[in-house]
Amino acid sequence: MEFHRVIGARRSLRAFSRRPVEMEKIERMLDAARWSPSCANRQPWRFVVVGADAPSRAAVEEALDAGNDWAKRAPVLIAAGARRQDAAVVESRDYFLLDTGMALMSLLYRAVDLGLLVHPMAGWKEEPLRAALGFPDDFTPAAVVAVGYAGKSGDLDEAARKKDEKPRARKPLGEVAFRSRWGEPFEATLPSLPAKVxxxxxxxxxxxxxxxxxxxxxxxxxxxxxxxxxxxxxxxxxxxxxxxxxxxxxxxxxxxxxxxxxxxxxxxxxxxxxxxxxxxxxxxxxxxxxxxxxxxxxxxxxxxxxxxxxxxxxxxxxxxxxxxxxxx
Ligand SMILES: Cc1cc2nc3c(=O)[nH]c(=O)nc-3n(C[C@H](O)[C@H](O)[C@H](O)COP(=O)(O)O)c2cc1C
Structure with a gap:
């Protein structure tokens, strides 16, 4: 897929099918993450892949917030985070989570490129997740990603279905990007929406x-x-x-x-x-x-x-x- 189409196709949808994900695809996603840039090339990211049959699976599902119940259908859950001992600190700025975010983004886009549905989550309890996956103390978990194939929205509960059907929204470019100085909006010149549909x-x-x-x-x-x-x-x-x-x-x-x-x-x-x-x-x-x-x-x-x-x-x-x- 052309890259701009991968960007356009990525959606954090919630309806997963039960179709298993090929481990080869998971490996390609992890490899994309591995080749991400990191400050001083410290590569602080770590990933734990939890398949449907993993002994830790039930405990990981237990750690998810109730609002993320839909993620239990996803055949693979990947816990992603960063090791502080691999952190690059410049002045007092710690780059380990930024590096990990970039690696996670590579992983998500590669997954979309492979035809998968991926949905990152912050809605989980840290202590139960740590216990379930045996994280070392210097590891900071950042996200759990649900990975699978798109399923039927009819299988979702009402609340999750409504979220999936909501139109996507983004702040305008001029609010998030400035030209020359903070506060001077970067004016969008390309039409973000056509005059007529x-x-x-x-x-x-x-x-x-x-x-x-x-x-x-x-x-x-x-x-x-x-x-x-x-x-x-x-x-x-x-x-x-x-x-x-x-x-x-x-x-x-x-x-x-x-x-x-x-x-x-x-x-x-x-x-x-x-x-x-x-x-x-x-x-x-x-x-x-x-x-x-x-x-x-x-x-x-x-x-x-x-x-x-x-x-x-x-x-x-x-x-x-x-x-x-x-x-x-
Ligand atoms: C770090 C992070 C944590 C998120 N946590 C959750 C979550 O716990 N539950 C959920 O339903 N969506 C979660 N999302 C998905 C966001 O709600 C979603 O990315 C956002 O609404 C934009 O939609 P899009 O990804 O489809 O473009 C999370 C996304 C990120 C990047």
Missing amino acids: YETELQLRFGDTDAMGHVNNAKVVTYLELGRIRFFADVMGVERVEDIRFILAEVSCRYRIPILMHDRVFVRMHITDVHRSSFRFRCDLFDPRDGRVFVEAETVQVMYDYTTGRPVPVDADFLAKARDYIGG
Whole structure:
């Protein structure tokens, strides 16, 4: 996966499936952490991997706060922290937890890159965790990370499900980054949100559902196609199929909630980035009545000349018509 997509795909969601995680993937995550930078290369981080069958597993679960009960479904829990004896101290600044945070971030991103769901937690009791895992006195535990594959949000309790369905929020760039001096906001110039998002309703058909009563995952790809075609008709003014000048290069979907026959499904979409001859749509399938997002998807289109069979640059006409729909 391209790195910016890994950053975009990482979410601290709570619905884990019981599917076991391959130890090879855990090893790759730990290796990514191992190659992180650290002050004076002291590498103070340490990790304890606790699988579903580990003798310490029950005691680690016991140490979790009640609000993190969802994490018990995750097949792997990794306790991460730092050894103070390996701390680099500059003036009076102790870097051991910063180093460990960076290593943890590498571990999380590598996990996402490997198709895993990871969720770091601070909600656990230190003494029971120390006892469960036999940490030495000079070890400071920092986080427990739940690791697994994404599961069904229907398996979560109400409180956890609501948290998972909440839209993500971030402080604006100018509040967290300054230019030249503290307090002088770093003004964002790239649109973080498009001026407009294209929305259209999708008509579900009984035949779209499978033996489970869910809209089949392959149908979702067709829904995205319908959204694209309507976008080109409504926004770009395309009237004839010959005037569609792109070819689909990539589709990726995150199926969050099954779509059922009685759901109302809209697609909302905008363009997140435009390159020399390609552009990317970000699409959500959602129910406007309660805001539930069923599917998050991305598609990459390459502008294409069907007569020569070759990609062509994105042209000014496309950019002018699509401009309001382009944003991060
Ligand atoms: C150090 C740390 C501790 C966290 N502890 C918890 C926790 O105990 N329980 C929980 O549900 N989420 C926990 N989170 C997840 C955050 O709530 C989450 O990262 C934040 O809301 C941003 O959402 P995102 O990670 O999906 O972007 C923790 C995250 C970090 C980095």
